[in-house]
Amino acid sequence: MDEQGEVTRREFLKTATTATAVLVLPRLSEGASQPGVASSNSTVNYGIIGTGTEGCSLLRALTRISGAQCVATCDIYPPNQKKGIETAGSNPQLYEDYRRLLDRKDIDAVLIATPLHLHASMLLDTLSAGKHVFVEKSMFFKEEEEIPIRKAAAAHPKQVVQIGLQRRSDALYQCAIDMIRAGAVGKVMFVRAQWHRNSDWRRPVHDPKYERLINWRMYREYSGGLMAELASHQIDVANWAIGAEPLSVVGTGGIDYWKDGRETCDNAQTIFEYPGGQKLVWSSILCNAHYDFNEQIMGDRGTIEITLGKGLFYTEHVAKVSQGATKESWWAGATVTELAKQQGLPIFPETVPPNEGFFGREHRYARAWLMRHGYKTIPENDAWYEELTNFIASVQDSKPVACGLDQGIADARAVIYGNRAIDTGRKVFWPKTIG
Amino acid sequence: MRGWLQKGTASFWPGLLVGLFILAAPRGLQPAGRVGRDVLVPCARNVSSELKRYEASHTSMGTEFTVVAYGQDVRLLAETVEEVFQEIDRIDKQMSNYKPESELSLINREAASRVVRVEPSLYALIQKSLQYSEDTGGAFDITVGPLMKAWGFFRGEGRVPSPGELHGVLAHVGYQHVKLDPANRTIHFDVPGIELDLGGIAKGYAVDRAVSILRENGVTAALVSSGMSSIYALGAPPDEEGWKIILRDPFDSTVPANVVYLRNFSMSTSGNYNKFFRLGGKTYSHIMDPHTGMPVENMLSTTVFVANATDSDALSKLYVLGAEGSRRYLATHPSIQALFYLPAGSEKQFKRVLLQSDSYNLPPDTLVKILR
16 A cells, blocks of 8 residues: 555455455354254255246256255246256156145255245245255345344344345356456446346236236236346346445336236336445346346446346546655556457456466456457356355355345335335435334 | 756756755646546645656557656656657657557568668667677577568467578578668668567667656656666666666566666566477467577576667677687677576576676766676
8 A cells, every 4th residue: 555545556356355254244144053954965855936047047956066966946837847846857746736746854954936025024024944045135125124034044043045136156256256346447436337128127017917926026916127127236246336225325227118907117217325335227128139138337436237147347547646755566568458458358257366466467357358358258157056055055054155244134114215205206215223 | 947957967967956946936826636647736836846647558569668767847757758648659669569550660671672761760779780690690580580580479479480581581581681882861671571580688678768868858767677677777766776676587577586776777688487388288479580580598687787778688699609608709708798598407597697898987976786
């Protein structure tokens, strides 16, 4: 650090690991032994409630984890029941009533991938049944569900609670956050995120009586709309990057393009304000997919553009002014290839040698970019696989979850308040104290 | 404001002192915020007599230029550095062969079919380049553009040209095809397909122009670099004898190989470890031998120390001649040092060879100190 406390470019990554330890790790699950699991070598038997699209994504990833065994699936829609059993491939028991699944003594852990309005009740019941739980985002649907969830989690401290915000388990995102904590982008003041699609966001429904079941996302009785389904991930990234929860939100939205009888907006825009004046500007539309989905994290010294599978880092050219003399020391060398920097340095979550300075790392990234003909995707680093590996390890071994109760609650609140801002047309403020 | 600052004469120092005194006078309260180009000046109030350090970078000419300057008046430093970056952009716009609208690209398109009039500073640089070609027996050659393209280094990622292709390309390479007419300040190519590429000298030239602007504005301690491969050390940092520059190990960018202290001198490095590609287990560097059309082998890096950056940039191409091959040049050109890193047989080992001109006399107030 120089005299004015500015982190010079050479020192960015030196303290990355220590910096992230405090901020990334959530509260640790307490207690050495977990209900129903004797040791880290024993298999985790799990059941899954909800085997639609997301549930089957979870199952596909879980089938790759050798410590996990699916012994039960639960769904009320026959085609999804079939999909779930086939995807699990382990001949699980099928249930239609999730409470019967929870009654099973041999199940250690439960995953919940049902429509949003069911998350809270299923989560509470699962905790009461003594099981570890993984619940899809967003964590709960209505504001009044928060307190019972907090109480239940506090009453069952030995049970793992993980929320399906998979970017928290993604190595690329973790690397980006390390860089932010180490000062690579300077002071984060602005995050822009969007999730743009060009489709009606509907699933095919052969029998009209299943419309509200299959297309639950279109109906306010079950769904938080684009905010809950899409913004949720990105608000969490902003919370993570900024290191705080928002204070307020304004928003608009409407049904302006897909006027097909849906109740939830087909476009939404929200602006969140954070305690240090930072802003998150978020939009989702369903009539243009050009800008796809990513987050752009902007600090006064640099920018990170990131999505699953791709992250780019750009520096800002800002002059640094300081008092008096510095011990000047400059590294010379042949030309650093600037093309890579102008197009952004790709972020690779490779292991970094402990004493590697910033220039060394930049050189390495530029070379890797040149030699691999473009952006590197990391096929083995599937975010669903990562988060579920984390979950199973947490159940077996009390490893900390990458996304736990506090992150899940913060995220769910932001979704609820964002939707309220859109519905009322008024700025919504977070309560001063947590209830 | 600049009238008081006279360069290069005996009146320089008193003029400078007067200038600094006037510049250092308080300007009243200045609000915190932005000064000139994105300078974050936290709560700057009146300009004190304390020395400030100003550092800024700018992307241009395919690399990142950095200026570090010391001075009393941050606002003046910011404005001066802004002017430096604008000049570098002007040079890029004029001399870039990546820009089809540049003067250089126009020359490349037209000089084979007609005589083209050239702007004076560009003409002078081309003239100097041709002189370097003569003096180095063609090791330095600004006509290697087609060769760079054949090897895929122009906007590309590297490819190996066939011998036939190479032979065809070499017909369009060679500084002797460039004809200058000083009386009319014109240029002409005597065969088609000639392409000038000033990549081996323009960045050093830009560094020299930057230093001129800094000197004109009364800066006496600054470091200017283009991508840290061409550097000029103006004066020295406060309480130091020179600017400290570390030459990296060619195999590991975090390990120092030599430490250099420079004052009012320049150094440039050519190396094979940043812009290269691998194909079939072999590493191909981007530094071409214009005679053979092949990338130079058996050389890791060459750092040349000369009084100005245009010359140090051009002469870093002594890389092509190698250590022994450079002796003749050094015998006939004064006050140059050249430090070569050569492969030393086994994996990741290198050896150093430091050569010096037969005639070596540094001007006053300069320093070139090379340490292990």
